[in-house]
Amino acid sequence: MSSQGTSNIRWELRIVVSMCLGYGMLMLCRTVVGVAGPAMLADPQLTLDTATFGALLGWGTAGNLTGKLTTGILADKFGGSRIFIWAIGLAGMTTVIFGTLSTNIAFFALYFSTVFAKSAGWPSMANIIRVGFDPVKHGRVWGSIATSSRISSVATTVLISSLLFIISWRGLFYIAGTLALVCAVIMPAFLQGSRELGAESGVSKGHPLSQTETRAAIGIFISSPRFWLISLGVSSLAVLFEFQVFLPIYLSETFSLSSAGAGMASSAFPLGCLVAVFGGGFMFDKLSKKNIVYMIGATLIVGVLSLLGMRILGVYDFGPESELIITVVLVFLFGFAISPAYYIPMSVFSIGFGGKHCGLLVCLIDAFAYFGAMIFDFIGGAVANKEGGWEDFNLILIATSILATIIMTTFLYLDYRDSERDLVLALPSKII
Numbered sequence: 151m152s153s154q155g156t157s158n159i160r161w162e163l164r165i166v167v168s169m170c171l172g173y174g175m176l177m178l179c180r181t182v183v184g185v186a187g188p189a190m191l192a193d194p195q196l197t198l199d200t201a202t203f204g205a206l207l208g209w210g211t212a213g214n215l216t217g218k219l220t221t222g223i224l225a226d227k228f229g230g231s232r233i234f235i236w237a238i239g240l241a242g243m244t245t246v247i248f249g250t251l252s253t254n255i256a257f258f259a260l261y262f263s264t265v266f267a268k269s270a271g272w273p274s275m276a277n278i279i280r281v282g283f284d285p286v287k288h289g290r291v292w293g294s295i296a297t298s299s300r301i302s303s304v305a306t307t308v309l310i311s312s313l314l315f316i317i318s319w320r321g322l323f324y325i326a327g328t329l330a331l332v333c334a335v336i337m338p339a340f341l342q343g344s345r346e347l348g349a350e351s352g353v354s355k356g357h358p359l360s361q362t363e364t365r366a367a368i369g370i371f372i373s374s375p376r377f378w379l380i381s382l383g384v385s386s387l388a389v390l391f392e393f394q395v396f397l398p399i400y401l402s403e404t405f406s407l408s409s410a411g412a413g414m415a416s417s418a419f420p421l422g423c424l425v426a427v428f429g430g431g432f433m434f435d436k437l438s439k440k441n442i443v444y445m446i447g448a449t450l451i452v453g454v455l456s457l458l459g460m461r462i463l464g465v466y467d468f469g470p471e472s473e474l475i476i477t478v479v480l481v482f483l484f485g486f487a488i489s490p491a492y493y494i495p496m497s498v499f500s501i502g503f504g505g506k507h508c509g510l511l512v513c514l515i516d517a518f519a520y521f522g523a524m525i526f527d528f529i530g531g532a533v534a535n536k537e538g539g540w541e542d543f544n545l546i547l548i549a550t551s552i553l554a555t556i557i558m559t560t561f562l563y564l565d566y567r568d569s570e571r572d573l574v575l576a577l578p579s580k581i582i
Contacts, residue, residue, distance in 0.1 A: 165282055166294050168340040169275050172238050173295055175330040176268040178305075179241040182326045183210065183248075183261060184395035184416075185310055188402045188409035189319035195252060200399060204531010206257055207395055211524035213262035215517055217269025222513025223364065225270065226506065230277030231341045235334055237270035242330030249323030272497070272516065273509035278341075280501050280508050296427035296493040311413030359505040367507040371514060376503070376568070379561035380496055381518040386554035387492040388519035389526045390453070390484075393547060394419045396530060397481065400540060405474050418478045422485030427493055439566035446491045446562055450555040453487030456480045457548045461541075488551075491558050499565065526550075 183206070191198050198206075225233040244264040251257055279291050310322050359367055371377045397416035401407055407415060426449070437445060459480045463473050496515055504511030526546070534543045 162283065162287075164340060165278065166291060168337060169234070169278060169295055170297070172234055172333060172337055173271050173275065174301065174305075175238050175333045176241055176271045178326045179245040179264050179330050180210070180268045181395070182245065182310060182322050183207070184398060185413045186314075186319040186322050187395070188398050188412050189314055191399065192409060193319065197254060199535060200403075201531045201535040202254060203399065204396075204527050204529075204534070206254070206261055207392065207531065208524050208527035209258040210261040210265040211392075211520050211527050213264070213266035214269045214520040215524055216262075217266040218273075218513040218517040218520060220513075221270035222273035222509040222511075225273045225277050225509035226364075230274040230281075230509070231338075233270050234274035234278070235337050235341070237267045237274065238330055238337060239334035240267035242327045242332075242334055244327070245323050245330060246327030249320040249327070269513075269516070269520075273512045276497065276500055276504075276508045276512050280506070285502065292494055292497040293427055296489070297424060301424055308414055308417045311410050311417070314410040314413065359507055362507070364507065364510065367504070367510065368514070371504075371511060374503075376499070376561060376564055377511075377515070379557055379564065380499055381515045383554060383557040383561050384492065384496050384515055384519040385522035386550050386557060387488055388523040389550045390488050390547060390554065391492060392523050392526050392530065394485070395527075396534065396543075400534070400543075401474075401477070404540060405470065405477075415474070415478055416481070418482040419485040422482040422487075423489035426486040426489045439562070442495075443559060443562040443566055446495065447555065447559040449487045450491055450551070450558060451487075453484055454548065454551045454555060456484040456487060457544060457551055461544050461548065488554070491554070495558070495562060495565075 187203055190196055191200070191203060221233060221237070241264050244260050244267065248257070248260040248264065251260060275295060283291055310325070313322060313325070359370065362370070394416070397419055398409070398412040401415050402409065402412035405412075405415075433445065457480075460477060463476060463480075468476065497512070500511045500515065501508045530543055530546065533539045533546070536542075
């Protein structure tokens with residue numbers, strides 16, 4: 151291999167590691183609320199209950215939704231690396247401040263700000279990847295980043311949950327926010343490289359939307375059936391992912407676990423996601439579009455069956471210890487099943503279809519996703535707060551999981567069909 155090729159590999163590895171670390175910090179700032187949830191509900195100085203906590207999550211999702219409508223355009227205009235660093239710094243600052251608060255309104259406002267900053271992560275990285283990496287590597291790069299977010303979730307739920315044995319829930323926010331602020335300070339040195347991240351790559355210049363303005367690009371996006379399918383599909387999957395934030399409270403109330411024990415048990419979900427996305431990006435690059443339809447469809451069916459299994463546990467008595475073990479296994483399978491469909495197809499589609507407007511496209515799709523998740527946060531918290539509410543909560547997840555399976559499979563089939571049609575249309579020109 152030439153020295154230039156070795157240099158490129160080193161540069162790409164450094165950029166991927168930097169994005170993984172930075173996005174891990176963003177995930178840490180977001181998910182620490184879920185880990186601290188049971189301890190916050192048990193704090194007599196606060197006026198939180200399950201319904202209010204659901205409202206807190208809803209305000210955070212509203213921040214995500216608001217961010218998706220703004221940060222994508224900023225990342226497309228000012229460059230992914232700049233917005234990425236800004237997002238990490240803001241998330242760290244608001245997380246530290248969150249730990250000092252005591253009123254519900256203040257919690258709502260600060261968590262809104264934290265998740266607003268976190269929302270800039272994905273569109274920022276989409277721009278960095280669009281400029282810096284060959285399209286044949288996009289799946290594995292997104293898979294690596296998704297893996298880092300899952301590692302962050304596992305670390306949050308296991309390591310920081312362990313800290314609840316020795317420090318208060320406020321200390322968790324101080325630690326998470328400080329780590330993010332340190333990351334924001336050192337990140338610029340690592341994102342600087344031999345390539346100019348703000349420049350257009352050859353692939354981007356040859357893209358059909360390379361000369362298209364933002365307003366015209368939005369018109370093209372919303373006229374595409376695939377855009378609507380992926381938006382609705384990811385929206386359904388985002389609702390399913392919100393189960394992760396409710397998990398510590400669900401396990402604590404269902405199995406009478408301590409706050410720390412419930413947090414550690416809930417790590418099964420991000421651990422399942424981690425195992426799935428670790429190899430999912432490479433498989434997405436290697437498999438044909440036709441086989442991807444089968445793979446994603448099969449995993450989503452496993453997700454439906456996992457939720458049905460939890461529902462059966464609520465009907466039949468298997469004993470508390472056995473039910474806890476089975477529930478943790480099913481939660482692991484559920485995270486494993488839904489994460490590849492949530493992370494990779496939308497990310498790869500956004501760069502391929504959006505071109506230089508990929509940040510905008512990511513944000514438009516995510517806006518639908520977080521709107522659905524925001525509604526679920528408010529409704530799910532209110533439902534779970536009722537007597538026997540967790541059973542109804544589970545039914546909502548089952549219905550949403552079935553819907554996500556149908557929509558995402560349809561999207562992937564249309565994506566496969568359109569790619570086959572484009573290939574056939576291109577053959578005569580290649581022969582000539």
